[in-house]
Amino acid sequence: MTVTPILELRGIDKSFGPVQVLHDVAFSAYPGEVTALVGDNGAGKSTLVKCIGGIHSFDAGEYRFEGRRVQVNGPRDAAALGVEIVYQDLALCDNLDIVQNMFLGREKRRGPILDEATMEEMAARTLAGLSVRTVKSVRQQVSHLSGGQRQTVAIAKAVLWNGKVVILDEPTAALGVAQTAQVLELVRRLADNGLTVVLISHNLNDVFAVSDRIAALYLGRMAAQVRTTDVTQSQVVELITSGRSGDLGLATTNGATP
Amino acid sequence: MTTALHPEKTAEQPPSTVDGIRAVGRDYLDRLRGGELGSLPAILGLVALCVIFAIMRPVFLSNLNFANLLTQGAGSIAIAMGLVFVLLLGEIDLSAGFASGVCAAVLAVMLTDQGWPWYSAVLAAVLTGMLIGLVLGVLVARIGIPSFVVTLAAFLAFQGIVLMLLEEGTNISINDPVILAIANDNLPPVLGWAMLGIGVGGFAAVQLRQMRNRRRRGLTTAPPVLVAARIGGLAVLGGIAVHLLNQERSRSLVVDSVKGVPIVVPVIVVLLVIGTFVLRRTAFGLHIYAVGGSQEAARRAGINVTAIRVSAFVICSSLAAVGGIIAASRGHSVDPNTGGSNVLLLAVGAAVIGGTSLFGGRGRLINAVLGGMVVAVIQNGMGLMGYSSGVKYAVTGSVLLVAAGVDAVSRRRAVRR
Numbered sequence: 052m053t054v055t056p057i058l059e060l061r062g063i064d065k066s067f068g069p070v071q072v073l074h075d076v077a078f079s080a081y082p083g084e085v086t087a088l089v090g091d092n093g094a095g096k097s098t099l100v101k102c103i104g105g106i107h108s109f110d111a112g113e114y115r116f117e118g119r120r121v122q123v124n125g126p127r128d129a130a131a132l133g134v135e136i137v138y139q140d141l142a143l144c145d146n147l148d149i150v151q152n153m154f155l156g157r158e159k160r161r162g163p164i165l166d167e168a169t170m171e172e173m174a175a176r177t178l179a180g181l182s183v184r185t186v187k188s189v190r191q192q193v194s195h196l197s198g199g200q201r202q203t204v205a206i207a208k209a210v211l212w213n214g215k216v217v218i219l220d221e222p223t224a225a226l227g228v229a230q231t232a233q234v235l236e237l238v239r240r241l242a243d244n245g246l247t248v249v250l251i252s253h254n255l256n257d258v259f260a261v262s263d264r265i266a267a268l269y270l271g272r273m274a275a276q277v278r279t280t281d282v283t284q285s286q287v288v289e290l291i292t293s294g295r296s297g298d299l300g301l302a303t304t305n306g307a308t309p
Numbered sequence: 310m311t312t313a314l315h316p317e318k319t320a321e322q323p324p325s326t327v328d329g330i331r332a333v334g335r336d337y338l339d340r341l342r343g344g345e346l347g348s349l350p351a352i353l354g355l356v357a358l359c360v361i362f363a364i365m366r367p368v369f370l371s372n373l374n375f376a377n378l379l380t381q382g383a384g385s386i387a388i389a390m391g392l393v394f395v396l397l398l399g400e401i402d403l404s405a406g407f408a409s410g411v412c413a414a415v416l417a418v419m420l421t422d423q424g425w426p427w428y429s430a431v432l433a434a435v436l437t438g439m440l441i442g443l444v445l446g447v448l449v450a451r452i453g454i455p456s457f458v459v460t461l462a463a464f465l466a467f468q469g470i471v472l473m474l475l476e477e478g479t480n481i482s483i484n485d486p487v488i489l490a491i492a493n494d495n496l497p498p499v500l501g502w503a504m505l506g507i508g509v510g511g512f513a514a515v516q517l518r519q520m521r522n523r524r525r526r527g528l529t530t531a532p533p534v535l536v537a538a539r540i541g542g543l544a545v546l547g548g549i550a551v552h553l554l555n556q557e558r559s560r561s562l563v564v565d566s567v568k569g570v571p572i573v574v575p576v577i578v579v580l581l582v583i584g585t586f587v588l589r590r591t592a593f594g595l596h597i598y599a600v601g602g603s604q605e606a607a608r609r610a611g612i613n614v615t616a617i618r619v620s621a622f623v624i625c626s627s628l629a630a631v632g633g634i635i636a637a638s639r640g641h642s643v644d645p646n647t648g649g650s651n652v653l654l655l656a657v658g659a660a661v662i663g664g665t666s667l668f669g670g671r672g673r674l675i676n677a678v679l680g681g682m683v684v685a686v687i688q689n690g691m692g693l694m695g696y697s698s699g700v701k702y703a704v705t706g707s708v709l710l711v712a713a714g715v716d717a718v719s720r721r722r723a724v725r726r
């Protein structure tokens with residue numbers, strides 16, 4: 052535990068109007084490791100990720116990156132830090148093609164003109180590197196892709212930018228068996244290459260297969276962040292469903308009342 | 310079928326021409342089946358209408374009428390091109406017609422009451438358009454009022470502003486020769502040919518350079534025959550048009566000789582080329598499509614959605630100003646009706662009939678031109694056949710509805726996948 056986290060959140064509060072969704076959440080992710088973020092539907096996982104990505108501002112708390120406190124006021128700030136996120140929903144523009152989506156907001160240009168050829172090459176190389184074989188052409192419109200293919204494009208988009216931290220919000224939810232195995236393998240490979248990976252998943256088998264740490268959210272509070280090897284699946288299930296398991300988890304259960 | 314992902318391979322074995330054309334044809338058919346009709350209905354409609362009117366009223370095909378058609382359509386085509394930017398976002402600008410009226414009134418007041426030179430007056434009119442667009446855009450994108458409501462309110466307000474500028478309904482006649490020339494004069498025949506030559510040459514240069522560049526890097530390209538056909542097609546169609554327009558069309562040669570490409574044509578073509586370049590070749594243009602496709606995805610990609618939306622309204626109203634200037638030139642005057650009555654309907658009709666989606670994210674500037682030609686042909690042809698304005702409006706309205714219906718149906722197919 053001597054390594055300092057590359058990404059660290061402290062005391063994050065987030066409300067949507069009168070509803071407080073995140074309560075005093077702390078979260079850390081370490082280089083070379085896969086941190087799994089688990090929790091029931093509505094626990095606040097996606098909200099936390101959107102706060103990290105600069106999509107939502109948070110009401111209170113500290114955002115630290117590589118040991119320094121940083122201000123992330125929008126998606127560009129997060130991208131500039133090297134944080135790449137595959138969102139659970141609404142991540143792609145249907146009316147654009149694969150290349151355009153992968154480079155959206157960060158297009159390669161020559162002068163004022165889009166450098167389509169370079170972008171197409173880079174996109175094709177990235178997809179080939181992920182051994183994507185089912186996509187007919189990188190110039191296909193995203194609206195013509197299947198759910199899994201879109202998911203793959205979203206993942207490729209995150210990989211393309213060589214970020215330091217890659218966060219994947221339920222990346223395998225729409226994928227078939229083979230594709231899921233491939234994504235999990237990729238997740239592990241990214242971490243083994245020294246990247247920081249955060250994986251959100253409801254599938255505990257997958258979580259135990261690839262993660263080094265597990266962070267469990269319960270009703271907007273961080274119940275526990277533990278090493279994967281230190282816990283059993285049933286303990287994690289308890290953390291997810293009741294916020295505590297033995298001496299792990301939230302101090303008092305009524306502390307978790309909404 | 311993974312060729313596109315393995316650039317090296319295509320470079321070694323370029324697909325044979327026939328295969329290439331087949332593939333392009335297949336892709337196109339797939340896209341049609343998938344509901345992306347683009348401007349196909351407008352082109353078919355244009356051809357059908359021209360054939361019908363030519364049979365019913367041979368005078369429809371006369372050189373004079375052809376030139377008339379172009380100058381008739383130019384004003385609403387300019388407005389329609391602006392509307393495309395707003396429609397691409399899935400928004401609407403109902404005030405574009407009267408915005409063009411306000412800008413035309415500003416032009417007239419500056420020219421006559423203030424005695425400004427034509428270029429200052431034109432600048433004032435266009436700046437007025439930009440200001441109008443800025444106000445509309447801020448109200449829609451920053452305050453968050455639906456564009457329908459904002460521009461409906463503006464529709465009324467601008468009507469009032471035109472009346473105020475023209476001091477309760479008097480009309481101001483335009484005497485400036487340069488402004489009058491825009492919609493009433495023609496290019497010398499030689500200049501028409503020269504411009505066509507430059508246009509086709511430029512288009513060919515861009516296409517060939519792009520193809521060479523992609524070839525060299527081993528990326529897939531459109532088959533050379535197709536590129537050649539595009540360039541040839543443009544040259545032939547342009548050549549026919551310039552040739553026809555360069556014929557004498559004056560009824561009494563003694564008084565005056567009238568021949569050449571109307572000056573509005575290069576004006577529209579230049580706007581079309583610049584606008585298309587911006588939309589298809591720059592990041593700004595791509596971001597307009599992105600915001601129209603999914604605002605949230607665009608926002609997450611770090612695009613300043615508000616700025617994009619505001620600028621689309623600014624572009625729309627600025628092009629409306631150009632439309633107003635053309636209308637003022639054509640009418641030799643500005644009156645309270647300039648930009649009023651059916652101007653907006655025709656412009657929206659032009660954009661939608663041309664194949665711009667009302668749901669945002671799909672459409673090109675050329676759509677506005679093609680749709681504008683359809684509208685102009687209907688107005689012109691039915692006028693020749695002696696139908697009243699009432700019938701013309703009713704028919705144009707129905708065509709707009711049909712176009713919107715085609716748009717809605719094709720969108721359903723596209724969404725269903």
Ligand SMILES: Nc1ncnc2c1ncn2[C@@H]1O[C@H](COP(=O)(O)OP(=O)(O)OP(=O)(O)O)[C@@H](O)[C@H]1O
Pocket residue numbers: 067070072090091092093094095096097098099139
């Ligand atoms: N934009 C929003 N406005 C209001 N409430 C929101 C918003 N986004 C999320 N919420 C609420 O915040 C809570 C947490 O949602 P979130 O999407 O973060 O859950 P999650 O842990 O990702 O769940 P899932 O596993 O279903 O994806 C939910 O109760 C949800 O209703």
Ligand SMILES: [Mg+2]
Pocket residue numbers: 096097098139220
């Ligand atoms: Mg979620």
